[in-house]
Amino acid sequence: MSLSAKPPTSNIDLFTDEALLEPYELYSELRELGPLVYLPRLDVYAVTQYEAVREVSMNWEVFSSARGVGLNDGFNKASEGVLICSDPPDHQVMRKVLQRPLLPNRLRDIESFLRDEAANIVAQVVAKDTFDAATELARHLPLTIVSKLVGLGDYGRDQMLTWAAATFDALGPMNERTAAALPTAQEMVQFALTQARPGTIDPDGWAAALFAAADRGELPAQKCPFMVMDYAAPSLDTTILGTGNAIWLFAEHPDQWDLLRADPSLVRHAINEALRLESPIQRFTRLVTEDHAVQGVEVPAGARVMLLFGSANRDERKYPRPDVFDITRKPSDHLAFGTGEHACVGMNLARLEIKTLLEQLIPAVARFEVVGTERLLNNLLRGFASLEVRVNAEVTS
Numbered sequence: 133m134s135l136s137a138k139p140p141t142s143n144i145d146l147f148t149d150e151a152l153l154e155p156y157e158l159y160s161e162l163r164e165l166g167p168l169v170y171l172p173r174l175d176v177y178a179v180t181q182y183e184a185v186r187e188v189s190m191n192w193e194v195f196s197s198a199r200g201v202g203l204n205d206g207f208n209k210a211s212e213g214v215l216i217c218s219d220p221p222d223h224q225v226m227r228k229v230l231q232r233p234l235l236p237n238r239l240r241d242i243e244s245f246l247r248d249e250a251a252n253i254v255a256q257v258v259a260k261d262t263f264d265a266a267t268e269l270a271r272h273l274p275l276t277i278v279s280k281l282v283g284l285g286d287y288g289r290d291q292m293l294t295w296a297a298a299t300f301d302a303l304g305p306m307n308e309r310t311a312a313a314l315p316t317a318q319e320m321v322q323f324a325l326t327q328a329r330p331g332t333i334d335p336d337g338w339a340a341a342l343f344a345a346a347d348r349g350e351l352p353a354q355k356c357p358f359m360v361m362d363y364a365a366p367s368l369d370t371t372i373l374g375t376g377n378a379i380w381l382f383a384e385h386p387d388q389w390d391l392l393r394a395d396p397s398l399v400r401h402a403i404n405e406a407l408r409l410e411s412p413i414q415r416f417t418r419l420v421t422e423d424h425a426v427q428g429v430e431v432p433a434g435a436r437v438m439l440l441f442g443s444a445n446r447d448e449r450k451y452p453r454p455d456v457f458d459i460t461r462k463p464s465d466h467l468a469f470g471t472g473e474h475a476c477v478g479m480n481l482a483r484l485e486i487k488t489l490l491e492q493l494i495p496a497v498a499r500f501e502v503v504g505t506e507r508l509l510n511n512l513l514r515g516f517a518s519l520e521v522r523v524n525a526e527v528t529s
């Protein structure tokens with residue numbers, strides 16, 4: 133007798149504008165149906181609950197990334213070669229080289245550089261009283277890193293943002309948003325193949341170090357242009373949106389900002405809590421390589437599963453009062469960075485960037501007041517395209 137069950141089915145569409153803007157009720161309905169829910173509109177199995185997302189992420193043999201992590205075959209095929217779309221042993225070879233500048237001991241070397249950059253940008257925006265935290269503040273460190281540390285220079289500094297967001301949109305199901313993003317995402321691939329190469333890039337940067345590693349025989353040379361994009365495409369919007377989301381949460385919950393100002397040692401927990409509650413990457417997919425059961429629910433070989441990080445992080449089975457922003461919660465096991473083989477290789481850098489900014493904001497800002505917001509509409513990402521805030525140096529009320 134089989135102990136596993138067939139998955140329930142749901143007609144919920146997670147890719148309408150309304151669903152992208154407000155997904156949490158829908159996630160909750162899906163979680164109630166079960167850990168794995170078949171979505172016939174997309175012909176995909178949504179992985180909804182925390183333990184199920186963890187289980188799938190930890191099992192790369194059954195849940196493969198090598199045939200893409202998106203929802204349409206065209207872009208999945210075009211993404212073959214980047215780290216995130218590979219399986220071991222290729223994956224381990226690439227990750228070992230790619231992660232070098234992102235390891236904690238190397239990040240210590242750039243801390244003071246980041247602190248100076250953060251101090252400058254925070255002084256500039258705070259002096260204006262009202263500013264766009266999503267653009268004027270949150271973009272500065274990620275773009276500076278790609279330009280100065282990865283070593284891509286000012287070339288494409290602005291285009292890089294358009295390209296990176298398009299890459300995430302292009303991973304969606306074949307809807308209008310995806311179709312519109314595909315040519316732009318393709319431009320980034322062309323840039324990688326033709327421009328982001330020795331001769332153009334900074335010879336002392338992280339990108340150049342990839343080519344040097346290939347020269348030493350540590351990885352195949354043809355992987356390098358794609359791996360340069362691994363430093364750019366997933367590092368920009370994610371960190372930018374994560375920063376904006378954190379500021380928005382603190383604006384909406386001034387008591388939590390007071391708590392952080394009173395005890396800045398809570399900053400790591402605060403960052404994790406903001407990433408848990410408003411996860412910048414909401415979903416990625418895997419291809420199922422053999423018939424399998426996830427938390428007792430069957431999924432057939434050849435199917436695609438969609439990991440719903442944003443749903444897992446609000447699973448009431450895992451986090452009590454999951455919709456509440458509580459910086460004393462300490463949810464270091466959240467899944468906003470994924471887990472397992474493909475856990476975000478840039479997570480320490482991302483945390484360091486957000487921490488460095490918050491540490492500059494803590495003494496300078498007593499209150500954030502939201503003046504206006506515009507949410508980003510993206511197939512995979514969650515956060516603000518614009519987040520206008522007014523800041524006060526002293527609490528006035």
Ligand code: HEM
Binds near residue numbers: 413471
């Ligand atoms: C708050 C910011 C960030 C968030 C929320 C985030 C989220 C994620 C997630 C969810 C994954 C897992 C993918 C999977 O399981 O398929 C991932 C992987 C990855 N991230 Fe990040 N990321 C962030 C920042 C960064 C930064 C700063 C970099 C680069 C410097 C980066 C580079 C990567 C790469 C290359 C992978 C693929 C890792 C692999 O396949 O082994 N990310 N990220």
